[in-house]
Amino acid sequence: MMTNQVAPVQALPASGAGSVAARVVGLSKVYGSGSGRVVALDNVDVLIPAGRFTAVMGPSGSGKSTLLHCLAGLDRPTNGSVYLGDTALESLSDSALTELRRREIGFVFQSFNLVPTLSAEENITLPLAIAGRRPDRGLLTSLVNALGLSQRLRHRPAELSGGQQQRVALARALVTRPRVVFADEPTGNLDSRTGAELLRLVRHFVDENHQTVVMVTHDPAAAARADEVLFLADGRLRDRLSAPTVEQVLHRLAALDEGRS
Ligand SMILES: Nc1ncnc2c1ncn2[C@@H]1O[C@H](COP(=O)(O)OP(=O)(O)OP(=O)(O)O)[C@@H](O)[C@H]1O
Numbered sequence: 001m002m003t004n005q006v007a008p009v010q011a012l013p014a015s016g017a018g019s020v021a022a023r024v025v026g027l028s029k030v031y032g033s034g035s036g037r038v039v040a041l042d043n044v045d046v047l048i049p050a051g052r053f054t055a056v057m058g059p060s061g062s063g064k065s066t067l068l069h070c071l072a073g074l075d076r077p078t079n080g081s082v083y084l085g086d087t088a089l090e091s092l093s094d095s096a097l098t099e100l101r102r103r104e105i106g107f108v109f110q111s112f113n114l115v116p117t118l119s120a121e122e123n124i125t126l127p128l129a130i131a132g133r134r135p136d137r138g139l140l141t142s143l144v145n146a147l148g149l150s151q152r153l154r155h156r157p158a159e160l161s162g163g164q165q166q167r168v169a170l171a172r173a174l175v176t177r178p179r180v181v182f183a184d185e186p187t188g189n190l191d192s193r194t195g196a197e198l199l200r201l202v203r204h205f206v207d208e209n210h211q212t213v214v215m216v217t218h219d220p221a222a223a224a225r226a227d228e229v230l231f232l233a234d235g236r237l238r239d240r241l242s243a244p245t246v247e248q249v250l251h252r253l254a255a256l257d258e259g260r261s
Pocket of ligand 1: 038060062
């Protein structure tokens, strides 16, 4: 059932249709040592296609967030390689990695992580301000309109609903035109209707703007909005499912549990 194959590095085109946005090869991540040693990821190969929506599922502690953090350059692997496009992250110094992250990666967190003292607009443009770049007004307007935030730009996060805050966080992740947006349980703090609306917007940016998105989720309905679901268990890639339905996702999760017991 599992097709855990990674094409040779040289054979992968850098951009364009059918290209690869990111990949990990032989990725392992070990935390701690001695009796506190935890193998969070164990020799994982994953390929993230450009312009597609990939979901990552698996039981609690299976390594989903660790995989996302390694892919996004927020955490360094113990072994193996992470590529963003053609760039091997291990070849970069910490400052070059920070620079690359600012340019090429957007991140959406479960808890929104907005700056409470800044307005919605200031939160959205913060990554550009940090990078010393001016906002592209056309892009900003189209993002704000697509996300239904035009009447909320002067509001602070505390004056916004959870769904609005997460839409601000999504705009902030998209405003730099990143190569990949990583989302760690972006609907985890939203009710199901608001979560579904956020996923509709994510899907819109994938379909209309060819945005690459990788999302960790526990919710089969959320995963079913993706083009492909990767299933992790015990730090390993156990299964993958293309064009998922909710029923198929549930079935694969059950099979994953049976495989572990
Ligand atoms: N900084 C850390 N120090 C020590 N162990 C860690 C650290 N981060 C993660 N782990 C361990 O690594 C394993 C994988 O954690 P990870 O957060 O990636 O799992 P997850 O699948 O995202 O879980 P959840 O669904 O509960 O968020 C777990 O056993 C966790 O306890």
